[in-house]
Amino acid sequence: MPTADVGFVGVAASLVLVAVAVVLSLRQGLGFERTLAWAALRAFVQLVAVGSALTLVLDDDAPVVYALLWVAGMVVVAAATVRARAPEVPGVFLVALLALGGAATASHLVLFGLGVFPFRPVAIVPLAGMLLGNSMASTVSAARRLVVELADHRLEVEARLALGQPGTVAARPYVRAALRTALTTQIESTKTVGLIALPGTMTGLILAGVDPVDAVLVQVIVMYLILGSTAVATAVVGIGVTRRLFTPDHRLVRLAREPG
Amino acid sequence: MSEAPLFELEDVGVEFGTGAAALDGVTVALPDRGITVLAGPSGSGKSTLLRLCNRLEVPTAGTVRFRGDDVATLDPLAHRRRVGMVFQRPSPFPGTVADNLRVACADADPSLFADALDRAGLGRAFLDRRADDLSGGEAQRMCLARTLVTDPEVLLMDEPTSALDPPTATALERRARMLADAGVPMIWVTHDLAQVERIADEVIVLVDGRVANEHERLHFLRGEAHAHDHGADGEIDGEIDGEIDGDEDGA
Numbered sequence: 001m002p003t004a005d006v007g008f009v010g011v012a013a014s015l016v017l018v019a020v021a022v023v024l025s026l027r028q029g030l031g032f033e034r035t036l037a038w039a040a041l042r043a044f045v046q047l048v049a050v051g052s053a054l055t056l057v058l059d060d061d062a063p064v065v066y067a068l069l070w071v072a073g074m075v076v077v078a079a080a081t082v083r084a085r086a087p088e089v090p091g092v093f094l095v096a097l098l099a100l101g102g103a104a105t106a107s108h109l110v111l112f113g114l115g116v117f118p119f120r121p122v123a124i125v126p127l128a129g130m131l132l133g134n135s136m137a138s139t140v141s142a143a144r145r146l147v148v149e150l151a152d153h154r155l156e157v158e159a160r161l162a163l164g165q166p167g168t169v170a171a172r173p174y175v176r177a178a179l180r181t182a183l184t185t186q187i188e189s190t191k192t193v194g195l196i197a198l199p200g201t202m203t204g205l206i207l208a209g210v211d212p213v214d215a216v217l218v219q220v221i222v223m224y225l226i227l228g229s230t231a232v233a234t235a236v237v238g239i240g241v242t243r244r245l246f247t248p249d250h251r252l253v254r255l256a257r258e259p260g
Numbered sequence: 261m262s263e264a265p266l267f268e269l270e271d272v273g274v275e276f277g278t279g280a281a282a283l284d285g286v287t288v289a290l291p292d293r294g295i296t297v298l299a300g301p302s303g304s305g306k307s308t309l310l311r312l313c314n315r316l317e318v319p320t321a322g323t324v325r326f327r328g329d330d331v332a333t334l335d336p337l338a339h340r341r342r343v344g345m346v347f348q349r350p351s352p353f354p355g356t357v358a359d360n361l362r363v364a365c366a367d368a369d370p371s372l373f374a375d376a377l378d379r380a381g382l383g384r385a386f387l388d389r390r391a392d393d394l395s396g397g398e399a400q401r402m403c404l405a406r407t408l409v410t411d412p413e414v415l416l417m418d419e420p421t422s423a424l425d426p427p428t429a430t431a432l433e434r435r436a437r438m439l440a441d442a443g444v445p446m447i448w449v450t451h452d453l454a455q456v457e458r459i460a461d462e463v464i465v466l467v468d469g470r471v472a473n474e475h476e477r478l479h480f481l482r483g484e485a486h487a488h489d490h491g492a493d494g495e496i497d498g499e500i501d502g503e504i505d506g507d508e509d510g511a
Contacts, residue, residue: 159345160353251317
């Protein structure tokens with residue numbers, strides 16, 4: 001295929017650039033030549049492997065279940081990424097798994113159940129990728145922010161607990177603040193969409209020759225999908241992490257950012 | 261004549277997972293009347309002991325009893341409303357004083373709020389004031405009023421005057437005395453010896469996470485152990501340990 005030929009030429013050309021960087025590192029004694037070479041090799045192998053697997057998954061003749069399994073794998077990797085980025089949040093992997101899995105399921109049910117897109121691998125996988133990528137960032141932000149809010153307001157939270165409020169009720173004002181912060185970026189970018197930069201889906205479709213109005217409609221659907229799934233994932237994280245931060249007898253656990 | 265204790269701790273230990281014990285083998289009975297002061301240097305475990313009483317902390321060893329019942333078997337939320345707590349620093353919630361009192365009891369009769377404010381030494385005119393506009397002393401009395409809204413049987417006071425100037429602190433002490441005399445027994449944590457003199461009906465001294473022996477108790481109450489002051493509750497001071505342990509046979 002011509003595109004594959006162009007691809008390999010491109011890879012070869014970009015390897016020349018990597019080689020230049022390696023030579024530069026060696027000559028200047030910067031010491032990153034091994035890391036650089038390893039990163040380049042690893043990225044190549046990973047992408048070729050993923051690309052080959054995706055070819056199988058996205059093939060029109062492939063069973064849809066392959067695509068669904070692929071999405072499940074994406075959810076697990078996304079939850080693991082959340083845990084890696086928010087290590088101070090107790091039990092965040094399971095909460096993120098539930099939040100992202102729930103958001104992906106709900107979004108796919110709406111999109112494919114209502115026939116917005118055809119229930120085909122070529123639609124399932126990219127849409128899941130877009131929503132998970134965006135939801136993951138908000139999930140990390142919500143989980144970390146929640147720990148910060150509760151640690152900073154421990155005195156007030158404990159004053160509420162001492163008045164006989166359950167943990168989830170005592171935490172509510174601070175959970176609200178954390179979720180608001182986590183969702184702000186997504187809401188702001190939704191409010192200004194198209195005013196500064198044209199969003200990716202729409203740009204891609206226009207470049208591929210689709211009528212701009214049709215491209216806009218698809219973009220709006222994707223945008224709502226991302227906004228909705230991000231809100232769902234963030235809310236689930238808010239509820240799930242809050243439960244993990246209180247003991248069954250309504251005590252606030254010691255939090256990572258607190259002294260002692 | 262003996263009466264059932266308000267709180268009874270039996271061989272209680274608390275560890276925070278850092279290896280150091282905040283409390284270690286504490287056995288003590290707190291009387292069901294007046295103001296019992298828990299005194300001792302910083303880091304001696306006073307606040308930890310107080311927090312065990314309303315289950316904001318749980319023991320890693322031993323048993324805490326409230327009027328004969330093991331606290332671990334009581335519903336924590338109901339128990340906390342019976343055993344009110346005022347913290348070291350005022351903790352006003354957003355909104356007005358009335359909003360703050362509503363957190364304690366959302367559907368309370370307005371007269372209950374006015375009564376709670378009166379008992380805490382604030383008038384009902386404060387109801388519409390913004391909580392974050394109050395002075396330190398007013399805010400702490402509002403916190404006391406907020407606690408009183410739940411009609412607690414006992415009050416736990418965790419160094420409630422440490423952030424207040426002396427006249428305001430004395431005013432709060434007077435309020436506490438009135439409440440205690442009106443039948444609300446109180447456990448009051450402090451490391452201020454002058455305050456111990458002013459308010460205590462009973463004094464229990466803690467040192468290094470345990471009840472002080474007679475020698476350590478006198479040492480502290482005479483003001484000779486101030487070198488012991490250091491760090492936050494939960495820390496253990498090895499230097500002073502040596503000094504006191506070495507003297508112990510003289511006790």
